[in-house]
Amino acid sequence: MQIPQEIFKAYDIRGIVGKTLTPEIVEAIGQALGSEATARRQTQICIGYDGRLSGPELAAALSRGIRKTGIHVINLGMVATPMVYFAAYQLGTNCGVMVTGSHNPPDYNGLKMVLAGETLSGEAIQGLRQRILDKQLFEGQGSESSYDIAADYIAKIKTDIQLKRPMKIAVDCGNGVAGAYAKKLYEAIGCEVEELFCEVDGHFPNHHPDPSVPENLADLIAALKNGDAELGLAFDGDGDRLGVVTRDGNVIYPDRQLLLFAAEVLKQNPAATIIYDVKSTRHLAPWIQARGGQPVIWKTGHSLVKAKIRETGAALAGEMSGHVFFNDNRDGQKRWYGFDDGLYAGARLLEILSQVNNASAALNSLPNSVSTPEQHIQMQEGEPHALIATLQKTATFEGANEVITIDGLRVEYADGFGLMRPSNTTPVIVLRFEADNLEALQRIQAQFRTIILKAAPAARLPF
Incomplete structure (x- = not known):
């Protein structure tokens, strides 16, 4: 069995169901996770899955793999990603694995992983693949139990949140898994809730569950305009990201x-x-x-x-x-x-x-500027990191106050900033610009355009 390297990303594991992510591959990863958990002296792992069609089958494979190492699995069923994180605290396991494709297209799925309180990233995720290749896998006979974490989760938030007055809100879950819990949660804290697309459906038939894309908020904006809710909330496919829309249709990023x-x-x-x-x-x-x-x-x-x-x-x-x-x-x-x-x-x-x-x-009334949403330059695999590494060494930005290089190049000016960084999930360069006025924004973009095209003449810029 091939374990494709490209599914082991910087923050999680992500692949195309039936191609780069099969039940067999997920079972092998489960055994690597169980082995890593054992090495970290852990004994139990909570697992859950989102509303994608492949979720139950892949979660079953994950459980089989983990149990092969002697670790006990607590199966939470279909939940939002943060409910798995919450269960790791509430049930004292310190470990949780969520089967989720986040905001990727419907044919994707993946894993977000916490072991011994650490969210796995970078080398720790690559280390799981290496464990499988090196056969550094523990053997054992683990058991499985089920737990309904939703009641605990909602009760905890209900005791924590105190509304000063009742509110009516509209909630758009984009047919993602948050739809199974949002109404119940917000009613518990004292809201009246108008639901949009809260039926969990892994085909995502209405719009994609990604509130960071303005077009995906159009239905929510229309509902606020035509109804009497005072605020709109939108969620991504697995419920760990929030989008906010005002009654007058402004997106609050x-x-x-x-x-x-x-x-x-x-x-x-x-x-x-x-x-x-x-x-x-x-x-x-x-x-x-x-x-x-x-x-x-x-x-x-x-x-x-x-x-x-x-x-x-x-x-x-x-x-x-x-x-x-x-x-x-x-x-x-x-x-x-x-x-x-x-x-x-x-x-x-x-x-x-x-x-x-x-x-x-x-x-x-919160401070605001002229800004762009996130923009992308499409490239070939490996090119974005190479280009940004080159520009970090060679590029000079005239008029800049500061150049921050912790993640790509964020260039600060007196009247704005420009950013270019390589995505860690897809082969693109991510861009964002913000300035006090449109003239300053265009000046910063022009400088970035010149610098990028000098280093990569074939790049197709989105601005």
């Missing part, structure tokens, strides 16, 4: 959401560290500093951000893609656990906005 979350978290967690990724708005650093916090800019990727939270003890972190990580205290008590959870982030947003009469006005 995750980096702007983080401004609101940071202000609230710093009230109870003075001088806390707050992490944001290189794609995020430059308004964050001065905003966090003005409220007594410590801003930290970091690499993109949910696994890498979680590792940075563990290293720094940050109370909050967020990514432009919509992953938000709460790790804060209230009155000295831990509120949440530092993992990315779109459903919980939605509840925290509602708690903050319930303190004001006009939720949309509060969101629209």
